[in-house]
Amino acid sequence: MNRKKFAVVGICAVLVLTLGELTGIRSFVDQALRPNVERDAFGWLSGSQGEEALLGRIRREAEGLRREPIDAVVDRVWKAIPGYNGREVDIESTFQKARLKPEGAEIEYLYKEIKPKVNLEDLGPHPIYKGNPNKPMAAFMINVAWGNEYIPPMLDTLDRHRVKATFFFDGSWLKKNPEIAKEIQKRGHQLENHAYSHPNMSQLSDSLARLEISKTKEALKETLGVENRWFAPPSGDFNQRTVDLAAEQGLKTVLWTVDTIDWKKPPASEIVRRISEKVGPGSLILMHPTASSRDALEGMIQVVRGKGLRLGTVEQTLSSDRVELPQS
Template sequence: MDRKKIVLLFVFMASIFMVAEMSGVPYFVEETRQRGESQNTFEWFKDVKEDSLLTYIKTEAKKRRIEPVDAKVDSVWKAIPGYNGLEVDIQATYQKALEQKTQGSIPFVYREIKPRVNLEDLGDHPIYRGNSEKKMASIMINVAWGNEFIIPILDTLDEEQVKATFFFDGSWLKKNIELAKEIQKRGHELENHAYSHPNMSQLSESRAYQEIDKTKKLLEEQLGVHNKWFAPPSGDYNDNTVRIAGQIGLKTVLWTVDTIDWKNPPPEQIVNKIRNKVTAGSLILMHPTSSSSAALKQMIVTIKAKGLQLGTVSETLSSSRTDVERDVNMKVK
């Protein structure tokens, strides 16, 4: 091939390369093959195509990156968990794009990025809510009485496909193992509400330790549950309570929104409170009462209408993201 033809061929291929770059879809290998270029030219052009594809993915990755949010101690809400960021896995995306048999949008693969500061790094502080960036809320059900409403509540949660977190008073649990097993069988999270429903701030250190530890051991021995959250009865606690729970391996959790269902308000009053006060990260306190049982279905509908997912306390307080498709190949950095 003479010099003039080589120059013309190079200009032709360079022009196609520029068009592909401008279009943002650098899939043009097949077109080159169809133009009857030699095999050697095709292989060279394939390499150029792959390089341009990788460059495009790297450029898009910068635009699509979402920075993680660090956990922090807030003056009002105390410990607030962090929230994972999101980034494109460039090599995995590049490989998937090369393996695509047909032209189309690039199949971006994402992975989560952990915050530099996580909830575990903050030390012993109470927790009243999840991160407001995470569009999830949680229903907390403290159980020390109200057996007659537990099965109706479980049935509603099943119907709405929602998992809640039940905090058991240890003395109740000891007498109601079978009912607790039914709650566990339905897939809900089981946690610690002390043993005899005391005012924790008024206890000696040894008694406070015993109240929490006794229920923790009961959960493990009777239900095989490795408990990690402690909800102080009546929301009563002091710094010693939080520290002692931490020594036992538990984080102290309270609530963002209280239904005050123990006063037996009309169900619509509870629903209105949920409508007005629940936001992303809210922990919603209720008990197995007639009011909450009657209000629960509409509570759930109202929360979902706000664009929030409902999860357990562990899910809501984790830093994991909720807005990534389940079938995306994700890895935590």
């Protein structure tokens, strides 16, 4: 009898142990199949300890990734030079994204920009010849008062390379050629002011200079719905009074950094060579709708991009917004 009792007790003990093991296995399986809510960049090291370690790492590395903003200045040679935004890691957004990634995944840092203390608007009326030299961007500025036959192929080249330029319209040309102007606008380019009748602005009275600017500003608004912001004086002829009169109408006076000198009808190869030698971060590249620039445009695009610069409009190039190029 005692042996039977002993056997029953033994069998019960085995059953208890077996059920315990099965329960443990099932719990493990349930854990593995449960939605991966608490796993983060540290894998199974979840919970407050793992998240604190991840957050601490992000904060440490954020210090080395910070870039200070650069204030706008008035340079002795280049006159007004725009500022350039800095950047800092958006720690909270970076952490929230990183904690959901699998074990061993690289942290993707998210940034927010830091505005300079001094911006272009704070400098007062000064001519602008270039963007900030720390910004890896350049712009084509195309002054239009003639050369209609060269505009379509230039637009096609810009389209093919996904480049947006800034066209400065002579107001009298705009009045005579609204359909061409609308086609340029349709292609997504920036449209700005090149006075009305291509005069030497420095030789005009205040009233005539003011009228040259205002008539084209009104034509841009009436014909194209454009709110004009920039003024390029014809032939680069201006004085401080010109800059002040443009500023009265809310316009900044912009010149150029690099000139194609395409009006002298050089071969395309000479234009490309000149751009290659002189273009750099912040460059504004002047051209007109000419046969020379038409033929050189593709080569110019390749040269600028080959120097690690992004091509954009004058507005984009002279803004303080950061440009982050892909790491090579």
